[in-house]
Amino acid sequence: MYSIGEKIMYGGTGVCTVQEITSVKQSSLDRPRLYYVLKPLYQSGTIQIPVDNTKVPIRPVMTRDEAEQLVDGMPYITASICYEKNLTALRNHYQQQLNTYDCRDLVRMTKSIYAKKKDAESRQKKIGMTDEKFLRRAEDLLYGELAVALEIGRDEVRSYISDRLGSVPES
Numbered sequence: 001m002y003s004i005g006e007k008i009m010y011g012g013t014g015v016c017t018v019q020e021i022t023s024v025k026q027s028s029l030d031r032p033r034l035y036y037v038l039k040p041l042y043q044s045g046t047i048q049i050p051v052d053n054t055k056v057p058i059r060p061v062m063t064r065d066e067a068e069q070l071v072d073g074m075p076y077i078t079a080s081i082c083y084e085k086n087l088t089a090l091r092n093h094y095q096q097q098l099n100t101y102d103c104r105d106l107v108r109m110t111k112s113i114y115a116k117k118k119d120a121e122s123r124q125k126k127i128g129m130t131d132e133k134f135l136r137r138a139e140d141l142l143y144g145e146l147a148v149a150l151e152i153g154r155d156e157v158r159s160y161i162s163d164r165l166g167s168v169p170e171s
Contacts, residue, residue: 001051002036002058007148010049011056011101012137014144015041021051042144042154057101067149070103071164077104079111081119087130094134098141106142110135 002008002018010016016038023032034051049056062070084090097109113135117127146161147154 002060007041007061008038009057009059009061009101009145010038010040010047011058012098012141013038013040013043013047014141015061015148016047017041019046022048041148042140059101061145062103062149064149064151067146068164070107071146071161073104074107074111074161074165077107077111079108079115081112081116083116087128090128090130091134094130094138098134098137101141103142103145106138109138110142113138 001021004018004020006018008016008018018036019039020037022035022037024035025032035048036051038047038049040047049058082090082093084093094109097105113127113131116131117135120127143154143157146157150157150160152160
Protein backbone atom coordinates (compact mmCIF):
# COMPACT_ATOMS: atom_id res chain seq x y z
CA MET A 1 0.00 0.00 0.00
CA TYR A 2 1.25 3.47 -0.85
CA SER A 3 1.51 6.27 1.70
CA ILE A 4 0.04 9.74 1.69
CA GLY A 5 2.45 12.11 -0.06
CA GLU A 6 4.12 9.33 -2.06
CA LYS A 7 4.65 9.86 -5.79
CA ILE A 8 3.47 7.00 -7.98
CA MET A 9 2.98 6.22 -11.67
CA TYR A 10 -0.69 5.66 -12.43
CA GLY A 11 -1.24 4.08 -15.85
CA GLY A 12 -1.44 6.54 -18.72
CA THR A 13 -2.00 9.47 -16.37
CA GLY A 14 1.62 9.53 -15.30
CA VAL A 15 3.05 10.79 -12.04
CA CYS A 16 0.53 11.36 -9.25
CA THR A 17 0.80 12.19 -5.57
CA VAL A 18 -1.24 10.12 -3.12
CA GLN A 19 -3.27 12.86 -1.44
CA GLU A 20 -5.27 10.68 0.89
CA ILE A 21 -6.56 7.19 1.52
CA THR A 22 -10.27 7.06 2.18
CA SER A 23 -12.78 4.43 3.12
CA VAL A 24 -15.95 4.31 1.03
CA LYS A 25 -18.97 2.15 1.73
CA GLN A 26 -20.80 1.25 -1.51
CA SER A 27 -24.01 0.14 0.20
CA SER A 28 -25.21 -0.66 3.71
CA LEU A 29 -24.50 -4.36 3.09
CA ASP A 30 -20.94 -3.95 1.85
CA ARG A 31 -17.77 -3.55 3.84
CA PRO A 32 -16.03 -0.23 3.32
CA ARG A 33 -13.47 -0.25 0.52
CA LEU A 34 -10.22 1.70 0.66
CA TYR A 35 -9.51 4.22 -2.09
CA TYR A 36 -6.49 6.29 -3.04
CA VAL A 37 -7.16 9.91 -3.89
CA LEU A 38 -4.51 10.84 -6.44
CA LYS A 39 -3.46 14.27 -7.65
CA PRO A 40 -1.78 14.14 -11.08
CA LEU A 41 1.37 16.26 -11.18
CA TYR A 42 0.99 17.37 -14.80
CA GLN A 43 -2.80 17.40 -15.22
CA SER A 44 -5.67 19.02 -13.39
CA GLY A 45 -8.22 17.29 -11.19
CA THR A 46 -8.04 14.34 -8.85
CA ILE A 47 -8.52 10.60 -9.32
CA GLN A 48 -10.11 8.21 -6.87
CA ILE A 49 -9.23 4.54 -7.34
CA PRO A 50 -9.61 1.43 -5.17
CA VAL A 51 -6.46 0.46 -3.29
CA ASP A 52 -6.97 -3.10 -4.56
CA ASN A 53 -7.30 -1.89 -8.19
CA THR A 54 -6.04 -4.41 -10.74
CA LYS A 55 -7.24 -2.73 -13.95
CA VAL A 56 -4.84 0.20 -14.21
CA PRO A 57 -1.17 -0.36 -13.37
CA ILE A 58 0.21 1.52 -10.39
CA ARG A 59 3.88 1.48 -9.45
CA PRO A 60 6.37 3.61 -7.54
CA VAL A 61 8.19 6.33 -9.47
CA MET A 62 11.70 5.19 -10.37
CA THR A 63 14.53 6.18 -8.07
CA ARG A 64 17.23 8.66 -9.01
CA ASP A 65 19.68 5.77 -9.57
CA GLU A 66 17.19 3.98 -11.83
CA ALA A 67 16.60 7.21 -13.78
CA GLU A 68 20.33 7.77 -14.26
CA GLN A 69 20.79 4.14 -15.37
CA LEU A 70 17.92 4.51 -17.84
CA VAL A 71 19.42 7.69 -19.31
CA ASP A 72 22.89 6.12 -19.49
CA GLY A 73 21.39 3.10 -21.26
CA MET A 74 19.43 5.11 -23.84
CA PRO A 75 22.08 4.79 -26.57
CA TYR A 76 21.75 0.99 -26.31
CA ILE A 77 17.96 0.89 -26.68
CA THR A 78 17.33 0.22 -30.34
CA ALA A 79 14.77 2.07 -32.40
CA SER A 80 12.44 0.13 -34.64
CA ILE A 81 10.51 2.33 -37.05
CA CYS A 82 6.93 1.37 -37.80
CA TYR A 83 6.02 2.36 -41.37
CA GLU A 84 2.50 0.96 -41.11
CA LYS A 85 0.20 2.82 -43.53
CA ASN A 86 -3.04 1.65 -41.91
CA LEU A 87 -3.79 4.22 -39.18
CA THR A 88 -5.65 1.75 -36.98
CA ALA A 89 -2.73 -0.66 -37.09
CA LEU A 90 -0.26 2.18 -36.43
CA ARG A 91 -2.31 3.39 -33.44
CA ASN A 92 -2.52 -0.17 -32.11
CA HIS A 93 1.24 -0.58 -32.49
CA TYR A 94 1.95 2.57 -30.49
CA GLN A 95 -0.80 1.94 -27.93
CA GLN A 96 0.60 -1.52 -27.26
CA GLN A 97 3.98 0.02 -26.44
CA LEU A 98 2.43 2.71 -24.24
CA ASN A 99 0.34 0.15 -22.36
CA THR A 100 3.41 -1.64 -21.03
CA TYR A 101 4.04 1.47 -18.88
CA ASP A 102 7.71 0.52 -19.05
CA CYS A 103 10.23 3.35 -19.40
CA ARG A 104 12.50 1.36 -21.72
CA ASP A 105 9.55 0.85 -24.07
CA LEU A 106 8.80 4.58 -23.93
CA VAL A 107 12.43 5.34 -24.81
CA ARG A 108 12.30 2.81 -27.68
CA MET A 109 9.07 4.37 -28.93
CA THR A 110 10.35 7.95 -28.83
CA LYS A 111 13.62 6.97 -30.50
CA SER A 112 11.70 5.10 -33.20
CA ILE A 113 9.38 8.02 -33.94
CA TYR A 114 12.31 10.48 -33.96
CA ALA A 115 14.11 8.20 -36.43
CA LYS A 116 10.96 8.09 -38.57
CA LYS A 117 10.75 11.88 -38.37
CA LYS A 118 14.39 12.29 -39.38
CA ASP A 119 13.88 9.89 -42.30
CA ALA A 120 10.79 11.79 -43.45
CA GLU A 121 12.57 15.15 -43.19
CA SER A 122 15.44 13.83 -45.31
CA ARG A 123 12.82 13.31 -48.04
CA GLN A 124 11.21 16.76 -47.42
CA LYS A 125 8.19 15.06 -45.79
CA LYS A 126 6.58 15.15 -42.37
CA ILE A 127 5.42 12.39 -40.09
CA GLY A 128 1.70 11.98 -39.55
CA MET A 129 -0.46 13.29 -36.76
CA THR A 130 -0.71 9.81 -35.22
CA ASP A 131 3.08 9.62 -34.92
CA GLU A 132 3.21 13.14 -33.45
CA LYS A 133 0.43 12.39 -30.95
CA PHE A 134 2.08 9.22 -29.66
CA LEU A 135 5.51 10.88 -29.55
CA ARG A 136 4.09 13.63 -27.31
CA ARG A 137 2.29 11.08 -25.14
CA ALA A 138 5.40 8.90 -24.68
CA GLU A 139 7.58 11.93 -23.94
CA ASP A 140 5.03 13.27 -21.44
CA LEU A 141 5.03 10.00 -19.49
CA LEU A 142 8.78 9.46 -19.72
CA TYR A 143 9.88 13.04 -19.05
CA GLY A 144 7.35 13.42 -16.23
CA GLU A 145 8.73 10.43 -14.37
CA LEU A 146 12.36 11.34 -15.07
CA ALA A 147 11.74 14.88 -13.81
CA VAL A 148 10.39 13.61 -10.50
CA ALA A 149 13.13 10.99 -10.08
CA LEU A 150 15.90 13.45 -10.95
CA GLU A 151 14.28 16.32 -9.04
CA ILE A 152 14.33 18.68 -12.02
CA GLY A 153 11.63 20.44 -14.02
CA ARG A 154 9.97 18.43 -16.77
CA ASP A 155 11.10 21.06 -19.29
CA GLU A 156 14.72 20.43 -18.21
CA VAL A 157 14.70 16.67 -18.91
CA ARG A 158 15.66 16.86 -22.59
CA SER A 159 18.71 19.02 -21.88
CA TYR A 160 19.64 16.82 -18.89
CA ILE A 161 19.64 13.76 -21.18
CA SER A 162 21.60 15.64 -23.84
CA ASP A 163 24.18 16.87 -21.31
CA ARG A 164 24.56 13.43 -19.71
CA LEU A 165 24.92 11.61 -23.00
CA GLY A 166 26.74 14.36 -24.85
CA SER A 167 24.13 14.34 -27.63
CA VAL A 168 20.50 15.06 -28.40
CA PRO A 169 18.23 12.15 -27.28
CA GLU A 170 16.65 11.60 -30.69
CA SER A 171 18.25 8.56 -32.21
